[in-house]
Amino acid sequence: MNKLYFIQYPDIDPTLDQKIKSLGRHMIMGKGWIVQSHLDAKSIHTFLTQHNSSITIVILGIDKTNYYGRYAKELWDLFN
Numbered sequence: 001m002n003k004l005y006f007i008q009y010p011d012i013d014p015t016l017d018q019k020i021k022s023l024g025r026h027m028i029m030g031k032g033w034i035v036q037s038h039l040d041a042k043s044i045h046t047f048l049t050q051h052n053s054s055i056t057i058v059i060l061g062i063d064k065t066n067y068y069g070r071y072a073k074e075l076w077d078l079f080n
Helices: 014-022 041-048 073-078
Strands: 003-008 026-029 032-037 058-062
Touching (some): 003 041, 014 041, 041 058
Antiparallel strands (some): 003 058
8 A cells, every 4th residue: 555755855866856756656845755655664765775874864654544735736646
């Protein structure tokens, strides 16, 4: 089952951007990413930091049953 995550990191890293995109459906939101993936947060972290283990990054799970707001349709499509 696919889960949703918010991923954020402070630096510019094109390699990391490409890896995030490869995880599955995604959307840039503010200064982070919303990503749909079947992996858990620790596995995502391991995958994303293979090229640089000292990256400062946070990966937060999103509760797909508890959300509300107004935003682009593409965001809400990730919840389905």
